[in-house]
Amino acid sequence: TAKLSPEKLLCQLRDRVNVTMINGSDGPFATSEWQKYLPRKNLSEEVGHLGRCAVVSSAGSLKFSHLGPEIDAHDAVLRFNGAPTNGFQQDVGKNTTVRLVNSQLITVEEHKFLTETLYNTGILIVWDPAPYHADIHEWYRKPDYNFFENYKKYHTKHPDQPFYILNPKMQWELWDILQENSLEDIQPNPPSSGMLGIMIMMTLCDEVNVYEFLPSKRQTDICHYYQKFHDRACTMGAYHPLLFEKNLVKHINQGMDEHIYTHGKVTLPGFRKVRC
Ligand code: NCC
Numbered sequence: 001t002a003k004l005s006p007e008k009l010l011c012q013l014r015d016r017v018n019v020t021m022i023n024g025s026d027g028p029f030a031t032s033e034w035q036k037y038l039p040r041k042n043l044s045e046e047v048g049h050l051g052r053c054a055v056v057s058s059a060g061s062l063k064f065s066h067l068g069p070e071i072d073a074h075d076a077v078l079r080f081n082g083a084p085t086n087g088f089q090q091d092v093g094k095n096t097t098v099r100l101v102n103s104q105l106i107t108v109e110e111h112k113f114l115t116e117t118l119y120n121t122g123i124l125i126v127w128d129p130a131p132y133h134a135d136i137h138e139w140y141r142k143p144d145y146n147f148f149e150n151y152k153k154y155h156t157k158h159p160d161q162p163f164y165i166l167n168p169k170m171q172w173e174l175w176d177i178l179q180e181n182s183l184e185d186i187q188p189n190p191p192s193s194g195m196l197g198i199m200i201m202m203t204l205c206d207e208v209n210v211y212e213f214l215p216s217k218r219q220t221d222i223c224h225y226y227q228k229f230h231d232r233a234c235t236m237g238a239y240h241p242l243l244f245e246k247n248l249v250k251h252i253n254q255g256m257d258e259h260i261y262t263h264g265k266v267t268l269p270g271f272r273k274v275r276c
Contacts, residue, residue, distance in 0.1 A: 010269065038164075058224045059212040061216055068089050088226060130172070175190060179244075189241065207268070
């Protein structure tokens with residue numbers, strides 16, 4: 001369904017999607033109060049030069065995959081939201097370098113973001129669904145979830161753990177490319193954490209292996225590898241334009257189709273390696 005060649009699409013992603021984190025000079029964050037909370041180092045300085053990276057979706061199809069050792073053999077591993085490693089190491093590995101969480105997770109009490117120890121490992125990045133191409137002031141006044149208070153509380157409890165806020169403009173830069181490359185109209189909601197995490201790692205790493213974002217032969221209606229809950233929408237999408245994201249990722253895959261089937265694995269180049 002994609003309209004551009006894989007090479008051209010990679011160039012569009014590299015040149016039009018600005019993957020940046022909020023810093024202390026960004027509009028409403030340029031206050032002395034925010035300087036106390038926002039990380040001093042930018043994210044790429046914090047992680048250093050990364051070679052091979054893994055992005056681990058939370059899909060139920062990771063269960064019984066035995067992919068843990070392969071995932072842990074990467075220089076860095078990105079996970080999502082409340083996806084655990086304890087008790088699931090055989091299938092998903094034990095290393096967590098970056099954890100990307102949505103603003104709902106850190107705001108809504110039942111997720112226990114402030115107390116669950118699972119969040120205390122690795123670099124945290126939070127993102128919030130901003131209005132379509134809203135400017136940063138407009139978004140700051142009206143975030144989808146008002147996560148700022150819990151962000152500050154968490155940072156106060158864990159001052160040494162780097163905790164970034166994803167600049168919300170990138171989600172719509174990415175969405176525009178998804179829409180341009182789809183034959184149908186896609187839902188006007190931001191891409192999933194999965195797709196955003198893939199873009200973050202393509203910015204930081206030379207090569208990115210993504211696990212069970214495109215489902216393998218283990219595809220299942222079980223939503224997450226760590227829960228018993230069944231819902232096809234987890235894999236196919238409802239709120240997020242997940243199917244369109246997956247088509248795009250399939251289109252730029254540089255690995256073998258067979259590895260999708262056996263490992264749920266796609267291999268993407270880091271943007272540093274993309275020549276346009
Ligand atoms: O489920 P979620 O996503 O945390 O999953 C992380 C990413 O993994 C990919 N995925 C997941 C399950 C599956 N069967 N197939 C997949 O491909 C997706 O790319 C997904 O983004 C989110 O994107 O932030 C999301 O978060 C949850 C929920 O908010 C968090 O888990 C916190 O509890 C959303 N679910 C609900 O709101 C009920 C989900 O829609 C999107």
